[in-house]
Amino acid sequence: MRLSVDGRPVEARAGDTVAAALLAAGVLDCRDSAVGGVPRAPYCLMGVCFDCLVRIDGVDNCQGCLVPVREGMRVERQRGARTVG
Amino acid sequence: MNETVDLAVIGAGPAGLAAATVAAGLGLATVVLDEQPAPGGQIYRAIGDTPLRERAILGADYWRGEELVAAFHASGARHLPGTTVWSLDAAREIGISRDGAARFIQAGAAIVATGALERPFPIPGWTLPGVMTAGAAQILLKASGLVPERPVVLAGCGPLLYLLAAQYRRAGTRIAALLDTAPAANWHRAWRHLPEFALASPYLRKGLALIGELRGVPRRRGVEALRAEGDGRLARVSFRAGGVRHSIDTDLLLLHHGVIPQVNLSFAAGCAHDWDAAQLCWRPRIDEWGASSLDGIYVAGDGAGILGAEAAAERGRLAAFDAARRLGRIDAGRRNVLAAPARHALERASRGRRFLDALYRPPDWARLPEGDTVICRCEEATAAQVLEAVAIGCPGPNQLKAFLRCGMGPCQGRQCGPTVQALIARARGLPEASVGYYRLRPPVKPITLAELAALPKTPEAARAVVRG
Numbered sequence: 001m002r003l004s005v006d007g008r009p010v011e012a013r014a015g016d017t018v019a020a021a022l023l024a025a026g027v028l029d030c031r032d033s034a035v036g037g038v039p040r041a042p043y044c045l046m047g048v049c050f051d052c053l054v055r056i057d058g059v060d061n062c063q064g065c066l067v068p069v070r071e072g073m074r075v076e077r078q079r080g081a082r083t084v085g
Numbered sequence: 086m087n088e089t090v091d092l093a094v095i096g097a098g099p100a101g102l103a104a105a106t107v108a109a110g111l112g113l114a115t116v117v118l119d120e121q122p123a124p125g126g127q128i129y130r131a132i133g134d135t136p137l138r139e140r141a142i143l144g145a146d147y148w149r150g151e152e153l154v155a156a157f158h159a160s161g162a163r164h165l166p167g168t169t170v171w172s173l174d175a176a177r178e179i180g181i182s183r184d185g186a187a188r189f190i191q192a193g194a195a196i197v198a199t200g201a202l203e204r205p206f207p208i209p210g211w212t213l214p215g216v217m218t219a220g221a222a223q224i225l226l227k228a229s230g231l232v233p234e235r236p237v238v239l240a241g242c243g244p245l246l247y248l249l250a251a252q253y254r255r256a257g258t259r260i261a262a263l264l265d266t267a268p269a270a271n272w273h274r275a276w277r278h279l280p281e282f283a284l285a286s287p288y289l290r291k292g293l294a295l296i297g298e299l300r301g302v303p304r305r306r307g308v309e310a311l312r313a314e315g316d317g318r319l320a321r322v323s324f325r326a327g328g329v330r331h332s333i334d335t336d337l338l339l340l341h342h343g344v345i346p347q348v349n350l351s352f353a354a355g356c357a358h359d360w361d362a363a364q365l366c367w368r369p370r371i372d373e374w375g376a377s378s379l380d381g382i383y384v385a386g387d388g389a390g391i392l393g394a395e396a397a398a399e400r401g402r403l404a405a406f407d408a409a410r411r412l413g414r415i416d417a418g419r420r421n422v423l424a425a426p427a428r429h430a431l432e433r434a435s436r437g438r439r440f441l442d443a444l445y446r447p448p449d450w451a452r453l454p455e456g457d458t459v460i461c462r463c464e465e466a467t468a469a470q471v472l473e474a475v476a477i478g479c480p481g482p483n484q485l486k487a488f489l490r491c492g493m494g495p496c497q498g499r500q501c502g503p504t505v506q507a508l509i510a511r512a513r514g515l516p517e518a519s520v521g522y523y524r525l526r527p528p529v530k531p532i533t534l535a536e537l538a539a540l541p542k543t544p545e546a547a548r549a550v551v552r553g
Contacts, residue, residue, distance in 0.1 A: 013136070013229065035464060035465040042217065049462060049496055050463065051462060061495070066121070
């Protein structure tokens with residue numbers, strides 16, 4: 001299964017979550033934090049910590065650990081806080 | 086009109102699966118709402134489709150979940166995976182979000198089976214990429230067959246940490262060090278519970294076997310002052326042991342200090358909670374059937390206090406039997422007869438727990454961080470900032486929201502609440518329970534305004550907010 005991460009193609013195993021696919025592909029950090037702008041990576045992988053937030057197919061703030069990968073999915077790294085609109 | 090069901094079960098771990106299986110078997114229209122894509126919860130995560138071919142890696146306790154899941158699938162209970170529950174109220178109206186759309190379900194009874202989460206382990210550098218929880222690493226192993234490429238450092242204490250170390254050994258993963266933080270003083274607290282544990286706990290044999298498997302793993306005991314260090318990502322772990330500072334180069338540190346109940350939903354619903362001084366956590370006040378202080382709302386499994394997966398399934402069954410009585414499906418006499426095996430099994434599975442609670446109690450240094458250690462991962466507040474807020478009059482966790490926004494980020498206090506409570510209580514010289522906890526409100530997980538706006542509403546409700 002193939003996704004894109006910030007425009008780069010990444011191979012993923014069907015059945016993996018986005019967060020697991022990123023880690024498996026060696027993409028360690030998935031966002032820069034909203035307050036301090038420092039890199040963060042998935043921490044709990046069970047939907048609790050919200051550190052794996054990524055933009056998926058244009059939707060901000062998706063919990064990467066809860067979303068299964070789909071063919072052609074576009075994943076983008078989030079930098080800092082989101083803006084409204 | 087909201088969809089109505091007899092019983093809504095929230096969570097598809099052992100408690101939820103067992104509860105739904107019993108309830109559906111008694112003829113209740115039962116729906117299971119679960120955030121994950123497949124049933125099993127975290128303990129039996131990916132049991133139906135784990136890519137791990139070698140069954141011995143995860144061990145027999147994991148595979149026990151197959152039976153539970155198979156019974157659930159055969160039960161006739163409806164399963165809504167990928168569903169976030171963001172609200173539950175005293176009238177058992179449940180707000181859910183699925184595939185980007187929110188709606189309500191009205192339940193005659195509700196069983197909250199939301200399980201546990203790992204206790205926060207706030208050390209300097211714990212927000213660095215390369216630091217994860219042991220539970221997270223185990224999820225990667227179960228669900229994706231992933232293991233660390235390079236030698237990994239495990240730190241903390243508690244059964245899950247040792248289990249993960251053993252599973253890594255079976256998978257051929259190299260462990261650079263197991264840094265055991267259990268203070269020697271824990272034995273003083275634990276020893277009086279040892280006879281009960283040694284004579285009756287089902288975990289004695291398993292625990293000894295596990296410890297045996299860890300022979301050969303470099304292990305440090307009495308570890309203190311743990312730090313994760315690196316610039317933008319983890320490069321090394323440093324700690325003190327035996328009065329000497331040590332440092333290990335690694336790119337992966339896995340932390341664990343036991344698990345605590347996930348109480349956000351039961352708190353937000355308005356259930357009464359009590360402080361558990363042995364397990365250092367809040368837990369909902371329940372009766373012998375798991376009934377909470379709110380009529381028709383039950384809490385089952387580790388979400389009602391940590392007893393482990395086997396006990397969780399039995400607690401789920403007990404709650405389901407009483408829910409069936411409450412809904413008029415069976416009378417109290419029949420309930421008691423049907424529930425007898427589950428009650429007996431629960432009693433057996435719970436024996437000796439006090440020994441484990443005492444032995445693996447997290448050390449104070451790990452619950453009471455200092456200085457610029459981040460305590461709130463969402464709002465990036467530090468321990469020093471919490472103490473400054475207390476110094477100018479902040480009395481408790483709920484008030485701290487107004488000072489530092491702790492508890493108001495996306496995780497809704499799940500990662501900072503216990504630390505904030507402990508820090509404030511210590512600074513004020515008060516018992517931990519007395520400073521209280523965050524006042525938790527729905528939505529207990531973030532949903533978009535668009536979803537809220539699109540919720541079905543009555544003409545009266547729409548008129549009430551329309552101008553003109």
